[in-house]
Amino acid sequence: MSSLTWPPLRDALVGEEPYGAPQLDVAVALNTNENPYGPSAEAADDIAEAVRSAALGLNRYPDREFTELRSALTDYLNTDGGQDLTPDMVWAANGSNEVMMQILQAFGGPGRTAVSFAPTYAMYPEYARNSLTEWVAGRREDDFSLDLEAARRLVEEVRPAVVLLPSPNNPTGTALPPEAISVLCEAAGNGIVVIDEAYGEFRREGVPSALELIGTHRNLVVTRTMSKAFALAGARLGYLAARPEVVDALRIVRLPYHLSAVTQATALAALRHADELLAKVADLRAERDACVEWLRTQGLRVADSDANFVLFGTFADRHAVWQGLLDAGVLIRETGPEGWLRVSVGTPAEMAAFREALTAVMADPSTTVKENR
Numbered sequence: 297m298s299s300l301t302w303p304p305l306r307d308a309l310v311g312e313e314p315y316g317a318p319q320l321d322v323a324v325a326l327n328t329n330e331n332p333y334g335p336s337a338e339a340a341d342d343i344a345e346a347v348r349s350a351a352l353g354l355n356r357y358p359d360r361e362f363t364e365l366r367s368a369l370t371d372y373l374n375t376d377g378g379q380d381l382t383p384d385m386v387w388a389a390n391g392s393n394e395v396m397m398q399i400l401q402a403f404g405g406p407g408r409t410a411v412s413f414a415p416t417y418a419m420y421p422e423y424a425r426n427s428l429t430e431w432v433a434g435r436r437e438d439d440f441s442l443d444l445e446a447a448r449r450l451v452e453e454v455r456p457a458v459v460l461l462p463s464p465n466n467p468t469g470t471a472l473p474p475e476a477i478s479v480l481c482e483a484a485g486n487g488i489v490v491i492d493e494a495y496g497e498f499r500r501e502g503v504p505s506a507l508e509l510i511g512t513h514r515n516l517v518v519t520r521t522m523s524k525a526f527a528l529a530g531a532r533l534g535y536l537a538a539r540p541e542v543v544d545a546l547r548i549v550r551l552p553y554h555l556s557a558v559t560q561a562t563a564l565a566a567l568r569h570a571d572e573l574l575a576k577v578a579d580l581r582a583e584r585d586a587c588v589e590w591l592r593t594q595g596l597r598v599a600d601s602d603a604n605f606v607l608f609g610t611f612a613d614r615h616a617v618w619q620g621l622l623d624a625g626v627l628i629r630e631t632g633p634e635g636w637l638r639v640s641v642g643t644p645a646e647m648a649a650f651r652e653a654l655t656a657v658m659a660d661p662s663t664t665v666k667e668n669r
């Protein structure tokens with residue numbers, strides 16, 4: 297093969313930037329939707345003990361089927377929306393990003409198409425690119441909800457192999473009404489519909505999880521992660537629930553022993569502390585609602601949020617606002633449609649720092665760039 301460029305990347309990758317928010321050393325990091333509350337000392341001790349045990353067996357490959365972990369994840373899901381799930385309906389990998397990449401590897405590919413609705417998670421088109429899957433993005437409404445009729449029409453027209461839909465959506469925080477999931481599962485025919493519930497635990501009281509519909513739709517996959525509500529982003533553990541035959545298909549594309557013994561031990565120990573790790577979710581929801589309200593009193597446009605972040609704007613020069621906040625030690629995310637910014641919900645002290653910094657930036661005539669569209 298001859299190539300004009302070095303290294304000899306395939307054409308689709310030339311000029312591409314690696315995905316990721318800037319990792320900067322700041323006092324107040326509100327940019328990647330992490331849980332600001334780390335595990336307790338007791339949970340950390342239990343994790344350390346479990347990892348020590350695992351370390352004594354590190355000369356051996358780990359359990360390829362991570363049986364014990366799948367069983368513990370199943371028990372947890374059955375307490376949070378899952379109905380009679382069994383371990384053969386649960387799968388895990390190093391973050392839900394890897395889980396979704398495996399879905400594209402198994403069900404996407406050349407001659408097949410993946411669909412989502414923008415603005416949405418910026419990684420989705422990258423899974424498609426990396427798995428040689430065609431990518432089609434429909435649009436969300438101005439309030440970031442889904443026009444269900446238009447969405448159904450697009451799915452029926454494109455016949456995607458995979459539909460990727462986060463609920464709540466990132467970066468807008470918009471949850472999907474349950475009827476939307478059924479409509480799209482039916483419209484998709486034999487296509488797989490992935491409802492990405494990375495922020496599922498933050499959903500409002502009374503909002504059902506898509507897990508409830510797995511018994512109804514054989515093409516429905518619901519992904520979850522321990523990175524957000526579970527306060528375990530550093531451990532890299534994502535998982536899904538689906539029909540056993542769908543899970544079985546993923547076993548074909550996974551790399552051998554993809555979940556290390558250390559990861560399995562860590563996740564199992566963390567699940568024993570689930571109640572405590574999730575204990576701050578209610579506080580974070582309340583802090584989110586307060587943040588939405590406060591931003592609105594500043595005359596800003598704010599998207600309703602069911603997640604642990606808030607999208608707000610609009611600014612003629614959002615980069616200037618982002619930079620102004622960073623100069624004050626508050627790192628948020630420059631993402632979403634032009635003019636919008638996203639702030640993750642932190643501790644009360646972190647949110648106070650955010651409010652103070654944003655007030656100062658908006659009062660500065662050189663960065664007063666508010667633009668209400």
Ligand SMILES: *Cc1c(COP(=O)(O)O)cnc(C)c1O
Nearest residue numbers: 391392393417466494521523534
């Ligand atoms: C954060 C996030 C994830 C989770 O990623 P992990 O790989 O599990 O850390 C998945 N989907 C969306 C939309 C997210 O924002």
